[in-house]
Amino acid sequence: MVTKVAPPSLAGLSSARVCCEELLGWPLLYESERKSLGANWPRGLLLYGPPGCGKTALVHTVAESLGITVHKVSASDIYGAFTGESEKQLREIFEKARTHAATGQPTVLFFDDLDSLAPKRDAHRPHEARVVAQLLTLLDGAASDTGAQGHLTFVGATNDPNSIDPALRRLGRLDQEVAVALPTSEEREGILSIHSRALPLAADINLHEIASKCHGYSGADLAAVTREAALHAMQAAVASTSSPESLDSILKSNFQHLQITQSDFIAALRKVCPSLSRSSDVTLDTVSWHDIGGYEDVKERLHRALEWPIKHAAAFKRLGLHAPRGVLLYGPPGCSKTSLARAAAGASGMRLQVLSGAQLFSMYVGEGEGILRTAFQRSRMTAPSILFIDEIDAIVGGRAQETSSGGGSDASTRILSTLLTEMDGLESSTGVLVLAATNRPHVLDAALLRPGRLDVLLYVPPPDVLGRLDILRVHSRGMPLAEDVDLQALAHRTDTFTGADLASLCQEAALMALREGMDMAHEVNKRHFESALAVARPSLSAAQIRMSEDFRDTRLR
Secondary structure, three states: OEEEOOOOOOOOOHHHHHHHHHHHHHHHHHHHHHHOOOOOOOOOEEEEEOOOOHHHHHHHHHHHHHHOEEEEEEEHHHOOOOOOHHHHHHHHHHHHHHHHHHHOOOOOEOOOOOOHHHHHOOOOHHHHHHHHHHHHHHHHHHOOHHHHHHHEEEEEEEHHHHHHHHHOOOOOOOEEEOOOOOOHHHHHHHHHHHHOOOOOOOOOOOOOHHHOOOOOOOOOHHHHHHHHHHHHHHHHHHOOOOOOHHHHHHHHHHHOOOOOHHHHHHHHHHOOHHHOOOOOOOOOOOOOOOHHOOOOOEEEEEEHOOOHHHHHHHHHHHOOOOOOOOOEEOOOOOHHHHHHHHHHHHHHEEEEHHHOHHHHHOOOOOOHHHHHHHHHHHHOOOEEEEEEOOOHOOOOOHHHHHHOOOOOHHHHHHEEEEEHHHHHHHOOOEEEEEEEEOOOHHHHHHHHHHHOOOOEEOOOOOOOOOHHHHHHHHHHHOOOOOOOOOOOOHHHHHHOOOOHHHHHHHHOOOOOOOOHHOOOOEEOOHHHHHHHHOOOOOEEEEEEHHHHHHHHHHHHH
16 A cells, blocks of 8 residues: 655664665666666665664655655555465555556555565465565566566565565565664654654753663654653643642643653653563562662672763773673672662663573573573663573583583583673673672683673672671661660671571561560560570571682682
């Protein structure tokens, strides 16, 4: 069907737009030069990239600026219920485009979501295979009938170019392939300015700051952010209405005074997340640095590793510094490694993906490696982002140990090889930080611990006296403590207690108060903590602590 729309202005997409303009516009502008050179124009273009990045809008924008008619084709226009019906409809669409181009009107046959229309041929899907074969025949026929067809160009768009039948991607069909990537920070600012130019923006609006927070957002996501900001401003106006009778008057007579503020955009960002990461992002409970007692040195080093490369990117570039590729938190169980990782991810503002052994280990050979590659690919597209692997020793152990036990070719070894390749292989992982945690760092493969991979190793020990005091304050701040409770004395009496042990101690003391009487329990006093201490035992053994300290000492030599 012929599509004539007035597409919106595009921000960004500069390289993709140049390629599209050359393919569609040069045959109109430089036809005589082509004939003098005896060359042939390329007839096909494949645009690929994440959904919502403007592939369809790009084709319509360039065609509109050049006066070219677009015939849009999708799988729903082609596929029919009866044998041969799909092929017939495809032939009719090609014939209409040829007829239109033969009249002297430049024409584009645009295949939207080409992976749905022409997937890889499979013996188990004969219907799709016949449609693909017919499409290939029509493309070859159009290319050989240059004089009769006039100026007819083919453009395809897809989110996954590897799912398209390979025969479509050879020369003579879809000759050129152009990536339409997610917008950069500067391009995001331009997209936001386009979508918000008709909105009543307040004086405090800073689109540059908003764009810098939109890591991994596509153009469609940014349009949704702008819409949600406007809706949030309207909802605030409705909520401030004192009586239902005055609601209509506020929305009608006072709407011209309604302005969208910076806080409306910040609220919209909390509601709209990047479409690429909606199936993989993990919603974590809100954890801040203040919710974790002690570990000031570990917090500071995590802050430097995760937040400095983003907040001080100019200084890093000026000094020739590179952000770390990976951070490993190691130490005995219960020492707040996972909590520290959650707090660091939340404070950095980076997108977060979480991988576990249950996701990576599968009964099918190669599936776990594919999941890991997909996670890295998604993280690269939404960079800067964090890939968090908890209990990494259970997923990727040392190859030498596995080989000696006869399991050197098992799934763990293959996943380890994939992880090493993804972290510093041929494909750049700039902006992706692997954050891992383990209780057994000595079983990890040495190749994983070298600089350039997990190059920042942070030992998380059992808390010292001051750390235990901070942890007790954190876990007891919601409790009504009696005046006789001395947290400092408790900190001295809980040597080798982990953060998890101290949290359990505070909970047990509160339960002791509750057992004395549901209606009489108004505060937690000293005797309740004494009773809790009588049954509490540290979960760590001297061997567990010594094992982590030996690994730390070995790395410091």
